[in-house]
Amino acid sequence: MARYVGAERALAVSSGTAAMQIALAAAGIGPGDEVITTTMTFCATAHVIHHAGATPVIVDVEPDTLNIDPAAVARAVTARTRAIMPVHLYGHPAEMDPLLDLARAHDLIVIEDAAHALPATYRGRVVGSIGPLCAFSFYATKNLTTGEGGMLTGTHALVDAARPWTRHGIDRDRQAASGTKDSWWYDVVLPGFKCNMSDIMAAIGLRQLEKLDAFHERRIAIAAAYSKAFADVPQLQVPTERPHVRSAWHLYALRLHLDRLTIDRARFIEELRLRHISASVHFIPLHHMRFYVDVYGLSASNCPVAEREAARLLSLPLHPLLTDHDVDDVIETTREVARDFAR
Numbered sequence: 006m007a008r009y010v011g012a013e014r015a016l017a018v019s020s021g022t023a024a025m026q027i028a029l030a031a032a033g034i035g036p037g038d039e040v041i042t043t044t045m046t047f048c049a050t051a052h053v054i055h056h057a058g059a060t061p062v063i064v065d066v067e068p069d070t071l072n073i074d075p076a077a078v079a080r081a082v083t084a085r086t087r088a089i090m091p092v093h094l095y096g097h098p099a100e101m102d103p104l105l106d107l108a109r110a111h112d113l114i115v116i117e118d119a120a121h122a123l124p125a126t127y128r129g130r131v132v133g134s135i136g137p138l139c140a141f142s143f144y145a146t147k148n149l150t151t152g153e154g155g156m157l158t159g160t161h162a163l164v165d166a167a168r169p170w171t172r173h174g175i176d177r178d179r180q181a182a183s184g185t186k187d188s189w190w191y192d193v194v195l196p197g198f199k200c201n202m203s204d205i206m207a208a209i210g211l212r213q214l215e216k217l218d219a220f221h222e223r224r225i226a227i228a229a230a231y232s233k234a235f236a237d238v239p240q241l242q243v244p245t246e247r248p249h250v251r252s253a254w255h256l257y258a259l260r261l262h263l264d265r266l267t268i269d270r271a272r273f274i275e276e277l278r279l280r281h282i283s284a285s286v287h288f289i290p291l292h293h294m295r296f297y298v299d300v301y302g303l304s305a306s307n308c309p310v311a312e313r314e315a316a317r318l319l320s321l322p323l324h325p326l327l328t329d330h331d332v333d334d335v336i337e338t339t340r341e342v343a344r345d346f347a348r
């Protein structure tokens with residue numbers, strides 16, 4: 006995996022969530038610290054900040070990609086900020102250069118949530134080799150899967166600091182340093198978690214890694230077919246891919262022009278379901294989640310762009326095992342619903 010993305014080091018773990026959790030631990034983030042992340046993500050990104058004892062500071066997104074807005078991040082930096090956690094939403098890389106510039110200027114660490122972004126590139130650099138720490142997910146639905154699983158990539162120093170956090174903080178190496186050779190000896194150097202990847206998961210992952218480029222090509226082809234077919238449908242807005250990135254196309258997030266439809270997003274999804282097409286929503290923003298509203302006081306006024314855009318999102322089926330017939334079926338059905346309920 007380190008070779009594949011061009012990282013100095015890679016550390017296999019039990020989930021994408023675990024990869025983010027040990028990244029925060031390795032970076033020494035804890036109580037009193039603030040970590041800036043985006044409202045357009047799965048709850049795990051913010052949960053790990055909360056579990057570290059730090060405060061998640063949730064900011065708004067850019068209107069085209071729905072990725073974290075670097076200008077909003079800049080406004081949110083305080084004396085207590087320690088890290089920025091961008092999410093490469095749907096597999097489209099966030100704007101890493103301004104985020105890394107901000108991090109340098111304020112002495113922050115960037116920990117990427119790349120759960121969706123294998124394989125993706127940003128200005129010719131592969132995600133996983135760009136920032137100091139980057140977390141991937143190998144959950145069942147992801148572009149590469151080990152059933153459950155994840156990977157942390159990054160610099161030698163930070164990934165080595167993260168390693169003992171995966172196995173109870175156990176250290177057997179000191180023995181070598183101190184000259185003792187007892188096979189049973191170990192020390193516990195920190196209160197680590199238990200989140201290593203098993204050999205069985207790794208065996209699946211190695212085989213998946215060989216197939217990853219072919220999987221990715223298929224995802225690109227399906228996304229291109231959808232975007233071509235929906236380009237002339239006034240009720241639909243297709244996802245963007247900025248010219249300097251290559252998306253991993255983990256998800257295909259369509260946006261509805263609700264003012265040109267007689268039905269809302271929920272009914273659109275229901276009409277697709279009645280025609281045997283399963284769509285979903287990625288994501289209901291964090292500022293709608295009761296825990297984050299109650300504990301961190303989030304509201305729509307914090308994130309006006311996400312508030313507006315999230316209401317008209319839906320994700321169409323996208324995975325490498327879709328046949329051309331399946332893809333045509335999704336296209337025809339989606340166009341039909343848009344046409345049947347056009348205002």
Ligand SMILES: Cc1ncc(COP(=O)(O)O)c(C=O)c1O
Pocket residue numbers: 020021022023046047049050092118120121141142143144154155
């Ligand atoms: C954006 C994002 N971050 C993190 C995760 C967590 O990954 P995992 O399920 O491997 O813990 C997910 C999804 O599952 C995700 O979609």
